Amino acid sequence: MTSDMQRRRFVRGIGAVALAGALAGCSGGGDGAATGGGDGGDSASVPGEIDSYLNDNDANQYGGNAADMTGQDSVDISVGAGNQGYAFDPAAVVVSAGTEVNWVWTGNGGQHNIVADDGTFESERMSSAGSSFSHTFEDAGNYGYKCVPHQALGMYGAVVVE
Numbered sequence: 001m002t003s004d005m006q007r008r009r010f011v012r013g014i015g016a017v018a019l020a021g022a023l024a025g026c027s028g029g030g031d032g033a034a035t036g037g038g039d040g041g042d043s044a045s046v047p048g049e050i051d052s053y054l055n056d057n058d059a060n061q062y063g064g065n066a067a068d069m070t071g072q073d074s075v076d077i078s079v080g081a082g083n084q085g086y087a088f089d090p091a092a093v094v095v096s097a098g099t100e101v102n103w104v105w106t107g108n109g110g111q112h113n114i115v116a117d118d119g120t121f122e123s124e125r126m127s128s129a130g131s132s133f134s135h136t137f138e139d140a141g142n143y144g145y146k147c148v149p150h151q152a153l154g155m156y157g158a159v160v161v162e
């Protein structure tokens with residue numbers, strides 16, 4: 001039952017994006033439904049559980065909102081962002097179920113990895129620019145993760161799957 005509801009919401013999200021795209025062409029103004037076409041798009045609110053998780057761990061680059069990346073087949077998150085390379089950018093994202101998230105290393109900040117708190121995904125430690133790690137989120141839920149080498153420096157992030 002839960003998954004039926006989620007599937008319906010997912011389908012509706014796709015429809016809204018397709019419709020918005022058809023209507024808006026490449027104008028992109030307005031405050032309509034999920035546009036999410038490019039980087040740095042709309043922001044979305046963050047579930048309390050994830051907001052606490054990121055605040056409690058002093059997550060770098062987290063300002064209380066998530067990037068709304070719903071309705072996309074795949075999204076990119078930078079690994080090694082910020083002045084010192086100890087951040088994920090965006091630190092928090094909201095995606096639709098079925099989305100592939102690609103973490104892409106900037107080459108800054110030394111060795112990083114991606115480790116989900118609940119063990120759902122875990123990458124190798126890598127440092128070279130262009131290295132990447134992907135995970136497809138099939139199930140709705142809140143997924144907090146961190147870079148183990150830099151967890152004491154606030155290198156935390158989260159993926160919220162709708």
Ligand SMILES: [Cu+2]
Binds near residue numbers: 111147148149150
């Ligand atoms: Cu790191």
